[in-house]
Amino acid sequence: MAQVNRSPKVYDVCVIGSGAGGGMAAKILTEGGLSVVMLEAGPPLNPEKDFKMLTWPYELEHRGAGVGGFARARFSEFLAPNGAWTIEGEPYTSAPGSNFQWFRSRIVGGRTNHWGRIALRFSPIDFKSGTRDGLGADWPITYEDLAPYYDHVESYIGVFGTRENISSAPDGVFLPPPKPRCTELLLKKACDKLNVICIPSRLAILTRPLNGRLACHYCGQCGRGCVTESNFSSSQVLIPPAMKTGKLNLVTGAMAREIILGKDGKAQGVSYIDTATRTEKRVNARAVVVAASACESARLLLNSKSPLFPDGLANSSGTVGRYLMDSVGSDGFGILPQLEKMPPHNHDGVGGMHMYIPWWKFDRKNDFPRGYHIEFHGGRNMPGVGMFDHLCHREEGYGVQLKQRARQVYGTYVGLSGRGEMIPNPDSYCEIDPDIVDQWGIPVLRFHFRWSEYELRQAQDMQATFRSIIETMGGEYLTKTAIDGKHPFGISEGGRIIHEVGTARMGPDPKTSVLNGYCQTHDVKNVFVMDGAPLVTNPDKNPTLTIMALAWRASEYLLSEAGKGNI
Amino acid sequence: MSGPSISRRDILRTLAISAVGGSVLQVIPAEAAEYVHQMVNKEKAAEPSGQYKPKYFSAHQYATLVSLCDAIIPKDATSGSALEAGAPEFIDLLTSENDQYQLRLGGGLLWLDSFCADRYNTSYLGCTTGQRKEVLDLIAFRQNAKKDGALSQGVAFFALVRNLTCDAFYTSKIGIADLQYIGNTAVRDFPGCPPIPKT
Numbered sequence: 001m002a003q004v005n006r007s008p009k010v011y012d013v014c015v016i017g018s019g020a021g022g023g024m025a026a027k028i029l030t031e032g033g034l035s036v037v038m039l040e041a042g043p044p045l046n047p048e049k050d051f052k053m054l055t056w057p058y059e060l061e062h063r064g065a066g067v068g069g070f071a072r073a074r075f076s077e078f079l080a081p082n083g084a085w086t087i088e089g090e091p092y093t094s095a096p097g098s099n100f101q102w103f104r105s106r107i108v109g110g111r112t113n114h115w116g117r118i119a120l121r122f123s124p125i126d127f128k129s130g131t132r133d134g135l136g137a138d139w140p141i142t143y144e145d146l147a148p149y150y151d152h153v154e155s156y157i158g159v160f161g162t163r164e165n166i167s168s169a170p171d172g173v174f175l176p177p178p179k180p181r182c183t184e185l186l187l188k189k190a191c192d193k194l195n196v197i198c199i200p201s202r203l204a205i206l207t208r209p210l211n212g213r214l215a216c217h218y219c220g221q222c223g224r225g226c227v228t229e230s231n232f233s234s235s236q237v238l239i240p241p242a243m244k245t246g247k248l249n250l251v252t253g254a255m256a257r258e259i260i261l262g263k264d265g266k267a268q269g270v271s272y273i274d275t276a277t278r279t280e281k282r283v284n285a286r287a288v289v290v291a292a293s294a295c296e297s298a299r300l301l302l303n304s305k306s307p308l309f310p311d312g313l314a315n316s317s318g319t320v321g322r323y324l325m326d327s328v329g330s331d332g333f334g335i336l337p338q339l340e341k342m343p344p345h346n347h348d349g350v351g352g353m354h355m356y357i358p359w360w361k362f363d364r365k366n367d368f369p370r371g372y373h374i375e376f377h378g379g380r381n382m383p384g385v386g387m388f389d390h391l392c393h394r395e396e397g398y399g400v401q402l403k404q405r406a407r408q409v410y411g412t413y414v415g416l417s418g419r420g421e422m423i424p425n426p427d428s429y430c431e432i433d434p435d436i437v438d439q440w441g442i443p444v445l446r447f448h449f450r451w452s453e454y455e456l457r458q459a460q461d462m463q464a465t466f467r468s469i470i471e472t473m474g475g476e477y478l479t480k481t482a483i484d485g486k487h488p489f490g491i492s493e494g495g496r497i498i499h500e501v502g503t504a505r506m507g508p509d510p511k512t513s514v515l516n517g518y519c520q521t522h523d524v525k526n527v528f529v530m531d532g533a534p535l536v537t538n539p540d541k542n543p544t545l546t547i548m549a550l551a552w553r554a555s556e557y558l559l560s561e562a563g564k565g566n567i
Numbered sequence: 568m569s570g571p572s573i574s575r576r577d578i579l580r581t582l583a584i585s586a587v588g589g590s591v592l593q594v595i596p597a598e599a600a601e602y603v604h605q606m607v608n609k610e611k612a613a614e615p616s617g618q619y620k621p622k623y624f625s626a627h628q629y630a631t632l633v634s635l636c637d638a639i640i641p642k643d644a645t646s647g648s649a650l651e652a653g654a655p656e657f658i659d660l661l662t663s664e665n666d667q668y669q670l671r672l673g674g675g676l677l678w679l680d681s682f683c684a685d686r687y688n689t690s691y692l693g694c695t696t697g698q699r700k701e702v703l704d705l706i707a708f709r710q711n712a713k714k715d716g717a718l719s720q721g722v723a724f725f726a727l728v729r730n731l732t733c734d735a736f737y738t739s740k741i742g743i744a745d746l747q748y749i750g751n752t753a754v755r756d757f758p759g760c761p762p763i764p765k766t
Contacts, residue, residue, distance in 0.1 A: 056743070058740055061660065063734065063738040065661060068665030069731075178759075181760055182760035186763070338763065341763075342761070343764075345758075345760075345761050346749045346758065348751070349757045380748060384738060385734040386730075387733075388733040389733075392726065396729075397707050397708065398639045398640075398703060398707045399638060399639070399641055400641060402729075407746060
């Protein structure tokens with residue numbers, strides 16, 4: 001680059017990424033008195049313009065199917081903005097024999113704008129997995145270390161739920177849950193018969209006003225983003241208080257390229273591409289918090305090569321990019337004839353399930369390690385594209401009889417989604433692709449991914465459970481899965497559940513881990529990683545709540561170390 | 568108000584206020600949503616259109632598509648047809664942007680005409696009502712393709728048109744009303760499930 005634009009200002013901390021981890025770091029650090037510059041690769045968010053809350057499908061030219069119908073089978077165009085499986089000009093690759101899918105959001109708030117809001121604590125035993133069954137490693141911290149921060153996060157962002165005293169699903173600080181929907185009442189009844197635990201779900205959605213934010217108005221559209229800020233997103237709940245301190249400088253359109261290492265072995269700042277002008281710029285900071293999402297953070301570390309770290313910054317262990325995990329996912333659905341007679345009623349509720357099944361077989365011997373939870377969907381949702389695909393496939397035909405069947409089956413479908421724990425394996429990791437750079441000139445990631453027998457057996461168990469629940473409800477289970485092929489037992493492609501974590505894991509030993517228990521790199525004391533990358537295991541609880549609890553704890557540690565002059 | 572974005576902001580502000588308010592709760596958001604909808608319609612009406620000009624399909628192809636959409640979801644005692652729901656326009660729009668659809672639908676429409684030419688010596692549109700019904704009764708059911716392999720491409724084509732027609736109908740105002748969906752509005756409390764009728 002002929003000209004490098006250098007800003008003379010030195011910030012206390014540069015935070016890379018504005019999602020759950022980066023947003024939390026910015027809030028805690030600025031409120032603690034530090035000056036923070038935040039680099040976000042995407043544009044600013046304008047909820048009033050960008051969110052499609054309460055929009056009807058017919059108000060959009062493409063009715064939610066997206067240009068060319070390309071959004072039809074995946075996330076519809078109603079989703080809160082700027083997330084995609086592919087981003088033009090920013091490819092990633094999969095090694096031969098692997099197929100990893102990577103969902104990235106380039107926008108302030110990142111994936112928290114559209115996420116499922118499922119906010120589950122990891123359980124005490126999840127931190128001791130290696131000891132428990134000999135697979136993988138233990139965490140360097142315990143549940144007790146993190147519990148106060150779970151309390152802080154839940155109290156601040158607002159999570160509904162109920163106290164249940166289930167060992168696999170620790171209770172938290174909860175707002176009252178919404179009433180169950182019809183489908184969920186029937187699911188609960190079936191679960192009771194089967195001795196499957198079914199309890200109110202735990203979502204980061206306000207059923208009561210909290211910290212100046214309005215309570216939910218039950219339009220069922222959290223994924224579209226919420227104009228009344230009644231659900232959690234980093235862009236609406238974490239960035240604004242950080243801004244209010246006057247100590248946050250949020251730079252959008254800033255694609256981080258490299259963390260610059262000084263001669264003293266400490267990070268000095270970050271060079272980034274200003275995407276609007278396609279020029280390289282640089283910010284200086286006394287500490288760097290990498291929170292770009294697990295794989296993007298690994299990419300940045302691996303691309304930050306120096307004589308001291310020829311294999312990437314803070315990568316003396318060689319484990320950056322390793323231990324890549326997603327959640328095991330397998331879905332199924334059934335049809336419940338008893339719902340055909342339901343009078344029309346408002347079924348929307350919050351933007352997610354009101355009830356769910358936590359891992360319930362923790363006290364018995366299973367033919368796979370660890371466990372999974374089951375999420376619910378279905379019922380009288382707002383009609384949308386693809387809603388009657390199954391009817392069209394199954395019953396076929398045309399004409400008035402097709403319309404009549406559509407009326408009859410509308411609202412009678414119930415979906416079940418199993419989300420389980422993957423054991424890290426040596427065949428699942430990301431690395432820098434030797435041949436390809438993105439449009440910003442930054443080398444891209446190449447993914448390697450493989451499910452092991454453990455995950456396949458778990459998916460098989462999910463399918464059997466789904467069937468038994470639907471059939472106990474008097475319904476017909478309609479999902480058919482093969483035992484082999486591309487998706488045995490309906491198992492998702494790696495990355496598809498968007499819970500990719502573990503690429504810069506914590507650990508007590510600098511030879512086998514990247515970070516210590518405070519998300520601080522073993523190798524470079526003023527570099528921290530605060531997203532999904534630090535996770536040692538990926539239990540069946542969605543990672544976002546834990547990412548925020550870890551980031552809060554790590555940020556307090558950073559503050560205290562900065563106060564002592566150690567950073 | 569100086570433009571649609573301001574109007575929308577006002578609506579959303581109204582909504583935010585009403586979500587914490589009292590008795591007006593059920594009313595204002597519905598009005599707001601209706602207002603947005605009218606705004607969109609007004610914008611549409613302002614366009615110099617009149618007769619819809621297909622973006623992708625030829626006049627003959629489009630007329631055939633119109634006929635198929637109408638057959639898949641016709642008007643009945645409860646609601647209007649897929650044509651009233653804008654299905655042909657919707658399918659034409661998506662097809663103009665998607666080369667896979669161009670191939671499958673463009674090619675499929677030709678397949679249909681060739682099939683009719685072989686059987687009845689005329690195009691699909693040239694067929695009598697009875698002849699069209701014979702054709703649809705063959706290609707609207709997958710089991711027919713199992714019995715007669717020569718039908719399989721026609722069955723696959725019809726399945727795609729049927730899916731897209733359902734998409735268009737059930738995302739339209741009349742289609743959503745047909746299903747008696749209630750929601751997409753702000754309520755103070757979620758009421759839960761009404762009593763489930765015994766079967």
